[in-house]
Amino acid sequence: MHQPEPAFLQALTAIVGPDHVITDPSQSQSYFTDWSGEQGNAPLAVVRPKTTEDVSRILALCHQQRCAVVPQGGLTGLAGGATVRGAAIALSLERLKGVIELDAESATMTVWAGTPLEVIQNEAEKAGFLFALDLGARGSCQIGGNVSTNAGGNRVIRYGMTRDLVLGLEVVQADGTVLSMLNKMAKNNAAFDLKHLFIGSEGTLGIVTQVVLRLHPKVNGANTALIALPDFSAVTRLLRYAQQELSGLVSAFEVMWQDYYRIATTVGGSRAPIAADYPLYVLMDLQSANPETTAAPFEAVLEHAFNEGWALDAAIAQSHADAEDFWILRDAVAEILPHYAPTINFDISFPISQIGLGVERLRQSVHAVDPTLTTMFFGHVGDGNIHLLVGPIPHGDKTMEHEIEKRCYEVAQALQGSISAEHGIGLHKKPWLAYSRTPAELALMRTLKQALDPHQILNPGKVFD
Amino acid sequence: MHQPEPAFLQALTAIVGPDHVITDPSQSQSYFTDWSGEQGNAPLAVVRPKTTEDVSRILALCHQQRCAVVPQGGLTGLAGGATVRGAAIALSLERLKGVIELDAESATMTVWAGTPLEVIQNEAEKAGFLFALDLGARGSCQIGGNVSTNAGGNRVIRYGMTRDLVLGLEVVQADGTVLSMLNKMAKNNAAFDLKHLFIGSEGTLGIVTQVVLRLHPKVNGANTALIALPDFSAVTRLLRYAQQELSGLVSAFEVMWQDYYRIATTVGGSRAPIAADYPLYVLMDLQSANPETTAAPFEAVLEHAFNEGWALDAAIAQSHADAEDFWILRDAVAEILPHYAPTINFDISFPISQIGLGVERLRQSVHAVDPTLTTMFFGHVGDGNIHLLVGPIPHGDKTMEHEIEKRCYEVAQALQGSISAEHGIGLHKKPWLAYSRTPAELALMRTLKQALDPHQILNPGKVFD
Structure with missing residues (x-):
């Protein structure tokens, strides 16, 4: 399907109402791409469900019609995971919003996927708790996106990644099947822990609609x-x-x-x-x-x-x-970046014992391509995560950019590091994934994708091809 | 294959040597079952590989020959996950033993799957760290089994389950493919985090051969x-x-x-x-x-x-x-149990806010069947985990046992609890799995099993049918 057929649009409208199926590109421009700066295009429609049932019916329809679906949260991702490419609907979770339950005795909060992170932080604080995930985009990003990208941030050394803060999920599968896994317990060994399939898989295996979060003691x-x-x-x-x-x-x-x-x-x-x-x-x-x-x-x-x-x-x-x-x-x-634009922004991790050597080699790799480039190293070393800014790339030279990326990711590979510590793969790092994953791992990822989304409708072209 | 064909045994012997293919039931009796008390039978052979390469070749052979494989660690499981039923080889990991590396700067330890938990605890302590997993079977259980069952224990409230202590894994898939995912970083978002498929899936999706563990600061x-x-x-x-x-x-x-x-x-x-x-x-x-x-x-x-x-x-x-x-x-x-034998031992979890009510209802459920039965409640309440002992069951009456289990698992189901907080499903809780998992979840588990082990050779008959 390359053009939205009227019957398809009618079916979508029947599910969410005419106000929530936006087909006019002039009104859907803010849904083309995310903060990554990856080039996006107009979706066939922006569709804005209000309930899990809506999401289920939309996916069942798209599954049947073989229509690609790009799930979207707060659009603050840095890897292009929510960018629209080609013929696809953009499925915005923004209306699935709000706190469903705060269970103080269990220290859990159940929320809709479209709830902004900062709202969750504030609700936790009001109830005498800390919701430990924190990152710069807190005012705009949504928890469903945080879960789908396994967001990191500043407190990972103490509280872990988003994965470690999630106790349960409700997920809609590619064919519309709803997985209700709203577990609240720290301990639950009743067979496979399926939620981990959907955390950090960037919307390619299912769409998160509700999240049960673990709360920590408040800090003062x-x-x-x-x-x-x-x-x-x-x-x-x-x-x-x-x-x-x-x-x-x-x-x-x-x-x-x-x-x-x-x-x-x-x-x-x-x-x-x-x-x-x-x-x-x-x-x-x-x-x-x-x-x-x-x-x-x-x-x-x-x-x-x-x-x-x-x-x-x-x-x-x-x-x-x-x-x-x-x-x-x-x-x-944020203040520095404009002065060195265009930059390359790396988000690499190394085993902590390799970071000193890794930084040295990364610096050498950059300067082997152009000794006049400025490098800036900083990062969450307690988690093994280094950010490196390189710039300004003369005239935004793409060949030079590619050469620098290649050499830096070779360093990550040689030291058993990762090409993406926290931002994810999306579109942006897809060409480099094999530097961090073996052919056997990539084959298993494809097996999972085929098993869970046989018609390849969920965020196709993201993470891997 | 219901009898071990000579050519098959020869092929196994060619891989691990004659001393490590045990076919005489009188010499393999300790491999029939685990601490669950589930009835096991003689395996076609006990096979004891020494290397990952050995495990890979054995699985490739069994995959090709459609021979079932029961992976075994320290045999301390309480759910029958390592029990031999029917025609299968028992694949004991006991010779894949020892610490491969302790990286103090990164606070990680890489070990072979067959290493006893207590050895790991001691090595961590010698290096000035704590390996936080602890349970009664520490002297006998092996880390590969702890990973495969996502073991819990006494310190989960502070340090999490085994899953939370694992940074990386080496796993052999059903067809012998080796997945080398020996990640040491707290942050690694380079696509799907595949290790979670194998943690807690009780050897039904792959066999763990190496583990990278997270170490914590030593406590004094x-x-x-x-x-x-x-x-x-x-x-x-x-x-x-x-x-x-x-x-x-x-x-x-x-x-x-x-x-x-x-x-x-x-x-x-x-x-x-x-x-x-x-x-x-x-x-x-x-x-x-x-x-x-x-x-x-x-x-x-x-x-x-x-x-x-x-x-x-x-x-x-x-x-x-x-x-x-x-x-x-x-x-x-341990002292109490013999006085009330035969007992039923429950390992249930509830959201913490439901535990008070849950215990009350469980007690009523037991006494509705027989008001003279003794109940004993205790547990890791910080994790939502309750253990309940019921006994003595008059004459070990199986009908009564079934009736009590049914009523108690109905309580767990009604309060969004789990039929197994930490022991796992194995054989023992398989009949009750649907009390904690929806049909959609069970269907997805079967999809995963089919995708990862199409010939159903890995621990068949365990967890679900």
Whole structure:
């Protein structure tokens, strides 16, 4: 089907009503693509269901008609997973919105997939809990998208990825079958745990409609420090020592290499709490119920780090404003990017023990292509996740971009890393997937896709071909 | 194939050598079944590979010959997942043993599937870490079995199930294909996370040969208390308050109902640290790097619980010996069981908010069948997991046993619980699986089985038919 047939549109309209089947491209422009910047086109229609039953009927219809479906949430993805390519409907979950239940005794919250992350965070806080997922797009992204991309963010070291925060799911399969797996228990070994098929598979195996989330105890503040270190070995020693002494409560362990720190404190406009002459900087955060009582052990860790020579300089936040100042440094990426456009933005992970070497090799790889390029390294080192910005690519030269990507992903491959730590594959990283997955893994992924979506209607062309 | 053909045995012998193909039933008796007590029979052969390559060649052969394979680890399973039924080889992983690598900087350990859990715990401790999985069978069970059954245990409230402790896997598929997914990173979103297919699927989708484990910071001791409470509402209030004040560090929250506590302190032979007259008892543990510094906030929680009327009496362990004494209460099950044999042992989970009601209904269900039966309730309430012992069943009456199981699983179903929190399905709970899974879920499980094991050679007859 390359043009929307009138009967097909009528059937969609019969399900969701005429206001929620948008076929005029001038009215559907915001649904063409996501934040990835991947080029999208007009969908056959934007369809906006209100209930699980709607989603089920839409998928059953599309399955029967062999019509491709691109599921869409808040459209904040960075890999093009929600971009419309070719003849497909865009299925927006935005109207499946709101909290269904907050079960305080069980510490769970059940929500519709289209609920924005920030709404969930706020509802959890009101009830005396923390919903631990947090990322920059919190105001726009939707939990269904977070689940489908297994979103990461700033607190993974303490609370895990989105996968670790999901207890249950309701999912609609390609043929419209509804899987009701709204489990609330930490322990449930009644056969296969099917929800993991749908978490992180970017809408290619099913469409998430409801999510049961795990809530954590509320935190009331943080102990925060910015620490300068001599080398990467000092970084891993500090990480292990801090985790040991603080019983695993470290909630962020963000590392900035000198190249990033210098630019953040000049071009990026951030204040430099400590001088910019050190090889490495760690932003360490310990969120807790009682930051006053955790202050002493937190500072004892820093003292030990000085005594051992791991820390060369440090600043401890004395106020919430100080802590925010430190975090502005880490979040300066948005200010920096325009100055180096066009950039390549890598989202790589390595085993933690390989990060020091990995960063060195990535830098060499970039400079082997063009020694004048600027590199900026920073990342969630506690999770093995490094972000690398490279730019400006002269005249946006695609051949050079490709060459740099190839060399960097070869480094990831050689050190058993991943080409995508948290952003996912979508369209953007599809050409490089084989650098992180073996032929046997790719074959099994295709087997699963064929078994769950035999007519290939769910987000076709995404993740792999 | 109902008899082992000579050519088939020769081919197996060519792979692993004559010492590791055992066909004489008198020498293979220990491989017939596991701790479940399910009736097993002699395998066509016990085959004991030494390498991943061996496992791959054995499965390729069995796939081609359509010979069933029962994977076996330490044979400590309680659901019959490793029991031999009918014509099948028993594939014992016991020779794939040992630590392959401990990467201290990355806080990971890579091990062979046949490594006993206790060996892994000890190696982690020697390197200054905690491997957080712990269960009674630690000396005999093997990590490959723990992964295949997604084992739970005593520390799930803090560290999660086995699934949460696994970063990477090497798995051999039914046709002998080796999936090498030895990921060490907390973050890896390079397409589908395939390892979750094999964790908890009880050897029906693939055979685990290597595991990359996540290590946690070492703990040096615990704050432990035994607390008497007036009702289940006080239990959940105490749980939430303790988790809040102690920043989620509670490492065990075991509840004993009066029926269990009375029997444990009489028939079970345990000392009663507090009187046996209270409705409920909580054993609360907080393991940490520095138990001295956590003692004050831990005791403050108890004080608050008294002030609020949640706690009626309490004993705080003043020594390691005291703490062991409290745990003996909880572990008295082994002493109690023979006195009430034959028993039915349930392993149910409920949303935490439903446990109080669930226990009441379970008790009514048992007594509706026979009011003279003894019930004993206890469990990992922080994870929603209740164990119920019922006995003695007069003359081991199978009809009565079935009637009690049916009524109890109806309670689990009605309250959105699970028929198996942690033991798995195996043979033992297969007849009841539909009480916890919808027809759509069961259909998808069958689709996966068909896609991954088209000749149905991997542990056939287990989990579902």
